[in-house]
Amino acid sequence: MHWVLQGQVCRLADHGCLNGQSDRMAYMTAMVSRSARHLLTRRALVAAAAAFAAHPALGQTAGWQDTATMARSFDQCHSLVVYQDGKEVLSEVFRGPSIDRAVPIKSVSKTIVAALTGAALDRGEIPSLDATIGDLAAGLIPRNADPLVATITIENLVTMQAGLERTSGGNYGGWVSSSNWVANALTRPMVARPGSGMLYSTGSYHVLGAILSEVSGESLLSLARARLGRPLGIDIPAWTRDPQGRYLGGNEMALTPSAMVRFGEMYLNGGRAGDAQVLSEGWVRRSIQPVTRSVFSGLGYGYGWFLGQSGGTDYALARGYGGQVICIIPDLAVTLAITSDPTRPARSGGYFGDLVELIERSVIPVARAAQA
Numbered sequence: 001m002h003w004v005l006q007g008q009v010c011r012l013a014d015h016g017c018l019n020g021q022s023d024r025m026a027y028m029t030a031m032v033s034r035s036a037r038h039l040l041t042r043r044a045l046v047a048a049a050a051a052f053a054a055h056p057a058l059g060q061t062a063g064w065q066d067t068a069t070m071a072r073s074f075d076q077c078h079s080l081v082v083y084q085d086g087k088e089v090l091s092e093v094f095r096g097p098s099i100d101r102a103v104p105i106k107s108v109s110k111t112i113v114a115a116l117t118g119a120a121l122d123r124g125e126i127p128s129l130d131a132t133i134g135d136l137a138a139g140l141i142p143r144n145a146d147p148l149v150a151t152i153t154i155e156n157l158v159t160m161q162a163g164l165e166r167t168s169g170g171n172y173g174g175w176v177s178s179s180n181w182v183a184n185a186l187t188r189p190m191v192a193r194p195g196s197g198m199l200y201s202t203g204s205y206h207v208l209g210a211i212l213s214e215v216s217g218e219s220l221l222s223l224a225r226a227r228l229g230r231p232l233g234i235d236i237p238a239w240t241r242d243p244q245g246r247y248l249g250g251n252e253m254a255l256t257p258s259a260m261v262r263f264g265e266m267y268l269n270g271g272r273a274g275d276a277q278v279l280s281e282g283w284v285r286r287s288i289q290p291v292t293r294s295v296f297s298g299l300g301y302g303y304g305w306f307l308g309q310s311g312g313t314d315y316a317l318a319r320g321y322g323g324q325v326i327c328i329i330p331d332l333a334v335t336l337a338i339t340s341d342p343t344r345p346a347r348s349g350g351y352f353g354d355l356v357e358l359i360e361r362s363v364i365p366v367a368r369a370a371q372a
Helices: 019-055 056-072 109-122 133-140 148-151 154-158 168-177 180-184 202-216 218-231 257-268 281-287 351-371
Strands: 077-084 087-093 103-104 251-253 308-309 315-319 324-329 334-340
Touching: 056 087, 056 103, 056 202, 056 308, 056 351, 077 154, 077 257, 077 351, 103 109, 103 148, 103 257, 103 315, 103 324, 109 154, 109 202, 109 218, 109 257, 109 281, 109 315, 109 324, 133 148, 133 180, 133 202, 154 202, 168 202, 180 202, 202 281, 218 257, 251 315, 257 324, 308 351, 324 351
Parallel strands: none
Antiparallel strands: 077 087, 077 334, 103 251, 308 315, 315 324, 324 334
16 A cells, blocks of 8 residues: 655645735745755765665665754754664754653644554444444534534544534634533534544544544543553643543644654554554555545545555654654654744744655664665
8 A cells, every 4th residue: 555645835824825915924934044045955865875785784874863963954853762672773952842741742643642542442432433423422512503403423523524614724723712622513504524534633533533532431631541542651631621621633642752653653663552452464564555635735634634645655653743754664663753942833834844855754764774
């Protein structure tokens, strides 16, 4: 199977893209600085390739050092951790918090909630991905919601194909200012039939998180700690809650870079962490197969993962505002975590494009060389 990257256009974060002249000026400035950075990183990559050819063993170490140098050149990048074949090959903090401090992972939280959806499915709390909101949690549906809301399936929510007007982008502030985030998300107008296409929306994941709490009788925090934190050996701090006390599904969680890598490694290993089967292998396999596609990025999307390809090598991304990333590259046995300044946007014409280039033009070639 192949997850084809069909182009790089604006990646929409919860706070939107290019609004007004100040944003356009910032975008133009970013493009100029990015071009300058790329001139330097291309030279570095050429030099690294020569080192691989002349001294393959030395090239492996030099290659990862060059990856670190490239990442360091991005002034938004805080840290980079890379594992290959289950071993740490790179771990550096360039700026910002220390490596052992939990940092905001923004919409990488969606991939965590997607994993908890798999855990609920594995336990029979959700009978199938075709189960609907009406089947599982009819009490969450406001009386004035569109009748189609009751027919929205779990798969529609986890792939952000609910069909409801988005709560992200320019709608995000109004949504989180409302008195009931679940009700607000479910009473938005239907702009597409459920399952007909991806509409990036944190509201879909918040509704999903509320359903997981309903069917399990536990808070999303308790589920995350028991079903992911404990078997992975990672701490999951409490995070933002809505006015009803529900933990926000799809944003504002915090993890350390090493915890991000452990989560990625679990997916890389078919849902296993040590002797524990954290998620079923079937769920993991289905999660990184494309179900829909982002109209903003052109990337495929599975169950919480964006899916791309470079030179015949598939990779999966959990990504959050500002440039928070977990990436798995199954064919090369690579997991990496990137943390970044959470207050600055990461758009395709700027920093997020830089991170994709880091993965495609540095991490993948170096990892290939290490396997040769």
